[in-house]
Amino acid sequence: MAEHDHDHEHENDETEGVDDEELERAARRLVALSRIRQYGDSALRMKAREVEQFDEELARLVERMTSLMHEAQGVGLAATQVGVLRRLFVFVDDGEDRVLVNPVVTPVGDDTEVEDEGCLSLGPVRVPVERAVRVQLEAKDAAGEPVSLSLEGIDARVVQHELDHLDGVLLLDRTDAESRRDALSQLRPRLVLTS
Numbered sequence: 792m793a794e795h796d797h798d799h800e801h802e803n804d805e806t807e808g809v810d811d812e813e814l815e816r817a818a819r820r821l822v823a824l825s826r827i828r829q830y831g832d833s834a835l836r837m838k839a840r841e842v843e844q845f846d847e848e849l850a851r852l853v854e855r856m857t858s859l860m861h862e863a864q865g866v867g868l869a870a871t872q873v874g875v876l877r878r879l880f881v882f883v884d885d886g887e888d889r890v891l892v893n894p895v896v897t898p899v900g901d902d903t904e905v906e907d908e909g910c911l912s913l914g915p916v917r918v919p920v921e922r923a924v925r926v927q928l929e930a931k932d933a934a935g936e937p938v939s940l941s942l943e944g945i946d947a948r949v950v951q952h953e954l955d956h957l958d959g960v961l962l963l964d965r966t967d968a969e970s971r972r973d974a975l976s977q978l979r980p981r982l983v984l985t986s
């Protein structure tokens with residue numbers, strides 16, 4: 792979902808070649824984004840099926856998704872975004888890579904908050920989305936072992952965003968009508984009529 796702000800990452804790095812590194816990172820990001828399904832791709836609108844086999848193929852998929860997420864400078868990536876209609880996503884939980892398979896997310900309490908979200912499949916779009924502040928998440932890891940997480944704030948937001956992807960739901964479906972119109976004009980500039 793949301794992209795990192797890396798502006799300050801190199802502020803103490805005075806070595807030569809920083810510009811080259813940043814250019815390389817930017818290039819890697821573009822390559823990664825080209826491997827992630829973008830708005831208009833039908834896979835983004837499909838409902839993913841439960842994972843039944845915790846095998847080598849799943850491990851390879853998780854590895855591929857994790858590196859794509861990092862190269863694209865995202866904090867979460869769902870299988871549907873790489874065209875795989877299985878219920879799993881990866882995300883960065885407090886600096887640690889996690890994979891959640893067959894996740895079930897339950898809001899805890901009634902608190903919600905509205906924040907801007909972006910998505911690796913929606914280019915430059917950022918729109919306000921209301922999410923539960925706290926959630927309980929039950930899932931399996933890549934080996935099929937149970938995982939139980941209590942999350943709040945940005946982490947809770949990320950997993951709600953990724954879970955939506957597994958049901959074919961995008962930010963556009965979660966935001967207000969005006970933000971949606973603006974987002975669509977960014978995504979489909981040629982279809983916007985001027986008055």
Ligand code: ZN
Pocket residue numbers: 792909910911912952956
């Ligand atoms: Zn997304």
